[in-house]
Amino acid sequence: MERAQAAEELEFFLAQRGKPLLRAAVLLTGSHEAGEDLLQAALERLLRHWASISGDPEAYLRQTLYHLAADGWRQQGLWRRKYLLLRPLHPAVTQDRTEEVDRRDALIRLLLQLPPRQRAVIVLRYWEQLNEAEAAEVLGCSVGTVKSATSRALARLRQLSAGRPDTDAPQGQETAV
């Protein structure tokens, strides 16, 4: 099938079922703009391998999305995450929800500070609600890697949950899983 036609089909697919993918991409990158870029990069890769893909392109697209994110995708994403840490995520909220929103903001900020693979694991496990084996399959790694990445990521989140400042996570720093 020609790629141009594939692109048209994908356009239709995205209109119908693309929003969850874009939401995952936004979580993985930290902003709507970067999320669109990530999803577009995954689409580009899907088009590149279109002729050799058998089965559900959505599954391939989802897997590619997470692979790209877990691999760091773009080094320049660092500045985006730093930028996100400097600005309010929800500038306009009602007074009675301020504390709740602040806490969620803080969680998201912390999520965005995690290394790419840890962040991907968290999104897969607690946003996509996949189990460890399923998350490992999407990321193309072992269940043990998913477990350890989850454990490390949650350790950071627990610090916030306990009301302690996160002192060991330099902003935007990429670290190994």
Next chain:
Amino acid sequence: MNPQLTEELRSSMEQFTEHVVMPQGLARSAYLRWRKRRVMTRAAAAAAAAAVVAGAAVAITAAAGDSGNAQAQDAAYVVTRVENALTAIGRGNNISFSRTTSTGLNSSAPAAGFPWRTALAWNTRDRFNEIEYTSSGRPFFSFTVTRVPGGLQMLTVQYAHRLVIHQELTGAGTARGCSTAAGVLATLDFNPNDLTNWPATIRALVGCKLLRVAGHQRVGGVDLIKFVQPQVPVGYLSVALLVNPSTFLPSRMVVTWSQPGQGWQTTTGFGSMPPTRANLAHLSAPAPAGFTQSYQRPEAVGSSAYGNETSWMFGQ
């Protein structure tokens, strides 16, 4: 993990993305970007394909009306001729040069999704460098390939994004068989002047009947031999190559991409220049100060963004 925190994390992610709206045209945009990426290496493929066909012209012309063993003999003859010619060129250490201009099919302006207007490319046996310019003369993109042991070192500069991308392609430099014609052409794409690979590539191209003589075309008072692809599916690039009948060197190449209501065409002229210090400087990649440097993981030729470049270009 604390279930309350789990739920809080989930609701945080829900809230963070609740206003996300899927934009229209994302897949089309990805398609254009994918297509553009492939076109960016057109000059490399063009230079190589042109030289290949210059040699292939001899065989195909001589083989007109023949078949079977005759074709095999002519293919061998082509290999010999081109090997001799390229050896002679290689001894001279000249720098090949090409200048390409792009236009929309229905106007003199570049087509949508085709942002550069002029591309200049220089290459030697081990180095290829191309710089694309916008219609206002600003550099838009540059692409440099350097042969290194075991592969190719690529450096791309995206001026609009102030980004320099470094990546190594491994496994380059191996000629492919006829059954993987796309791979053969992909090899051409990334071995623009790898002289040792051309004979094998020529064998495959001739044997796979990927090019044919389509008569002559008069340019500048000279009847150039014209080569085209036997079949071009709708939506794929169409390549026409014009070869000087006296020197068997490529003179001009026209690449056309058209679909209903849209399309573009590039025209490339070829030349060469002596390896003076000033000319050799053209082979060096630009290194704009202050640009972000991005180092990508090495990729095998077959799986890289450029791996099946010419399979798309040539509709294989």
